[in-house]
Amino acid sequence: MGFDVRHLRLVAAIGRAGNLSKAAAALGISQPAVSCQLSRLEKQIGYRLFERHDTGAAPTPMGESLLRRVDAVLPLMDDLLTDIEQRTMADAEPAVLRVGAVCSAIVGRIGGLVAGAVQGATVSVQIDDCVLRLLDMVGDRRLDLAAIKEYPGYEHALPSSVQVTAFMIDPTAVLLPELHPLAARDVIQLTDLRDEEWVLHPVDSSRFHEYLFATCAQLGFRPNIIHQCKSEDATQQLVRSGAISLSQAGSPGHGPGIACRLLGRNALARKHVLAWRRDGLIDTVAADLVSELKTAYWHEARRSPLFDHWVREPGEWELEESRGPIAV
Structure with a gap:
């Protein structure tokens, strides 16, 4: 049967x-x-x-x-x-707007902002750090919208009919033991980390590792990634034990025993990106939604202990970069 x-x-x-x-x-x-x-x-x-x-x-x-x-x-x-x-029912308004998002400073706000942009809509949010999967889900209509992160020069190919707008770029922070000699500085240069032992997330679809190794190669060294860890709690334990790691500067502070310092010269900056289908409901509200997301970003960023170090010129972090699929 x-x-x-x-x-x-x-x-x-x-x-x-x-x-x-x-x-x-x-x-x-x-x-x-x-x-x-x-x-x-x-x-x-x-x-x-x-x-x-x-x-x-x-x-x-x-x-x-x-x-x-x-x-x-x-x-x-x-x-x-x-x-x-x-x-x-492609021509009808969906009963539930399905939003995908990677972890970021604004992940907790995006559902409410989408609901506000599309009056009367019910919004469901799916958190998934696989950028390629989220883009594919937008392309084949399993998601109406995705908030992802990309890295300059390492953007992803887009499915047919998908439009993206990068609306913010933010810096990267270094996590290191509180008593580490570099913790005495407000800003740490990437070259200062050449002899450190690193702990990072495993290689994934975000292309961050490509971005990291290419950037470090331009500076004449290769990062010594000793540990790979998906858990934020376990990563912090490894940092307290002597490793260094990286974090979004716009994220909240970390636990005791860990110093969080800004990485200088905009090294390893990331872009916050909105992706949607041009033939979908979101296309009509995308511009307003991008504007609201910028406001939400700054609101959440103020929770970061590093906020004052990178917002002296807020305009330099706001973007309006749009693109669609590359014609073949």
Whole structure:
């Protein structure tokens, strides 16, 4: 037999509720209908999925095994059905505006700003640090908008119909042990780090590592990346133990034992970029949204302990760089 989405929703609802009546309420059908559907499903697959008793329904070992898979599969099915629905209604306004974003100083503000720009819209935000995946999702209509980061000279190729605008460029900060000799300076030059042991995120689609190694090569050295770490907490532990790392200057301060200093001469600066489809709803509000994002950026940046070191000339950090796919 084959499962359909209705079967998956039934099993998931009973598993979450632990009770047929509560599962029925969640599904919007009657309790006898839930009981009948479950019995029919169990008969079809040849296994009992839930043991019914006076206080509820408990999954059998087979039920537990199925629930684990349902929890993984059902969100994918829901996303697929939503994607199909929105593709077949391309000319209609989407019920939910789907926004993707990488981690940044403005990630907590973008959902509200999009909702404000598109009056009456419900906004769902997905955080994902894979830039290529976010751009692809905008291109094939799984996202309506993405807020990403790019690096000067290492921008990404764009899917068909996708437009991007870089609206801010911000500097990079160095994280180092509080008692490190370089911590006595307000600004640290990239060449000062040539003999340090580094901890960075693993190589990903952002192209940052290409940018870093090319920049350091121009200065005559290769960064000594000893540690690779995705966890911010673990990175900070390694920094307290003697490594150095990099961070967005616009991010909040870090924990005890760590000094955060500005990297000089705009070395390794990054661009904040908005990506959307030219044939989508966001295209009509993109200019206003970019303006609001600039304001939000400065509001959030003031939380950074380095704020005063790079905002003496705020205009130099604001951009208006737009591009679309390169014609082949």
